[in-house]
Amino acid sequence: MSHVELEAITKSFGAVNVLPPLSLSIDRGEFVVLVGPSGCGKTTTLRILAGLETASSGRVRIDGRDVTDERPGARDISMVFQNYALYPHMSVRQNIGYAMKVHGTPATEIAARVTEAARLLSLDPYLDRKPRNLSGGQRQRVAIGRALVRQPAVFLFDEPLSNLDAKLRVEMRTEIKMLQRRLGTTAVYVTHDQVEAMTMADRVVVMRAGRIEQAAEPITLYERPANRFVANFIGSPAMNFFAARIERGAVRLGAQVLPLPPDEARRIGDRDRVVFGIRPEHMRHSTHEADLTLTPRAIEPLGAHTLLLGEAEGQKITAQVDPRFPAVPDQPATVTLDMTQAHFFDPETEARL
Ligand SMILES: Nc1ncnc2c1ncn2[C@@H]1O[C@H](COP(=O)(O)OP(=O)(O)O)[C@@H](O)[C@H]1O
Ligand SMILES: [Mg+2]
Incomplete structure (x- = not known):
């Protein structure tokens, strides 16, 4: 039985429907991340789960219990927000003990739970400080501590790291993930950042305009995106897409011929119009290679690798190459595509072929 269940949830604000029927089942102890562009309905979904927003229709279940009409306080969940508001x-x-105090928890129990949360979050040295004397990361840990001490059945996080600088964000995401794993608490985490989603989630739910485009393990999203939207959203730099055709077992991109592995060529067949996708990092040596000539317009050395941004056959391209790759701006260069990593999408429906 799933631990958290959203069943055919819809939500309208006035005449605007922001969630078409949305259904999602989450297992006990699972870390699920909702990710998608701003305005796609992530916060609304989370607030409906928390009971802070009422669904227009559909049911919410936690632990098999229908909580659709229950107050937030009765749902056994706790939520961490972006602006942690201590x-x-x-x-x-x-701050950490306040909610328990309001609920009339005995003082000795409050003290014990606060001590435990502070230990888990490495906040022990700061227990007597005021928030203004803490760093951003420490404040965010206090906000997490407040959620933690309630020992909820489900943690909800809404972009909790967005106010932190980039380095701290990377550290905190690891801490939150390790903490969740240690406690085994079911977690639903919202972010617009695909790297955060990929690194933290057991399962990533990619949303667009209130709809679930794909819900899968991070590696599946990367290797087998269900459609062009997911393919474009997951991975950085983003996947390259080309309008191409397939003829006699090879992708034809303008005058360039990129042979496919035989079994993939058989599976796809010949097609007049196809969207051919290839990630920048799959322009290296492989078991099934094809040479593509491109013209770099900008060259970005990043140390571990170099990005070539330019065009091929009149279409934009980003290639990730070895730092020693001899590229010169505006001079044609040949990169090697790993055609075992080619993706194909229908030009009309954008679905994966
Ligand atoms: N209280 C509200 N009244 C009217 N529209 C809202 C309200 N809350 C959210 N929306 C709209 O619902 C859509 C989804 O919002 P939200 O769930 O906050 O998106 P996300 O968290 O993915 O950025 C947006 O178009 C937003 O403008
Ligand atoms: Mg939001």
């Missing part, structure tokens, strides 16, 4: 006049200890 009480400025309270110490870290008081």
Whole structure:
């Protein structure tokens, strides 16, 4: 039985329907990340799960119990927001223990749980400080501590790291993930950042305009994106897409011929119009190679590798090559595509072929 279940949830604000029927089942202990562009309905979905927003129709179940009509406080969940909004006049200890105090939890139990949360979050040295005397990362940990001490059945996170600088974000995402794994608490985490989604999730749910485009393990999204939207959204730099055709077992891109592995050529067959996708990092040596000539317009050395940004056959391309690759701006260069990593999409429906 799934632990959290959204069943055919819809949500309209006035005449605007932001969630068409959306259904999602989450297993006990699973870390699910909802990711998608701004405005696609991630926060709305999470708030409906929390009970902070009422669904227009559909049911919400937690632990098999229908909580659709229950108050947020009765749902056994706790939520961490982007603007962690600590009480400025309270110490870290008081901030973390406040909700329990309001609920009338005995003082000895509050003290024990606050101590435990502070230990898990490495906040022990700061328990008597006020929020203004903490760094951004420490404040965010206090916000997580407040959610933690309630020992909820489900954690909800809404872009909790967006206010932190890039380095701290990377550290905190690892900490949150390790903490969730240690506690085994079911978690639903919202972000617009595909790297955060890929690195933290057991399962990533890619959303667009209130719809689930694909829900899968990170590696599946990367290797077998269900459609062009997911293919474009996951991976950085983004996948290259070309309008191409397939003829006699090879992708034809303008005058260039890129042979496919035989079994893939058989599977796809000849096609007049196809969207051919290839990731920048798959322009290296492989078991099934094809040479593509491109013209770099900008060259970005990143140390571990170099990005060539330019065009091939009048279409934009990004290639990720070895740092020693001899590229010169505006001079044609030949890169080697790994055609075992080619993706194909229908030009009309954009679905994976
Ligand atoms: N209270 C509201 N009233 C009207 N429209 C809203 C309200 N809350 C959200 N929306 C709209 O619903 C859509 C989804 O919003 P949201 O769930 O916040 O997206 P996300 O978190 O993915 O950025 C957006 O188009 C947004 O403008
Ligand atoms: Mg949001």
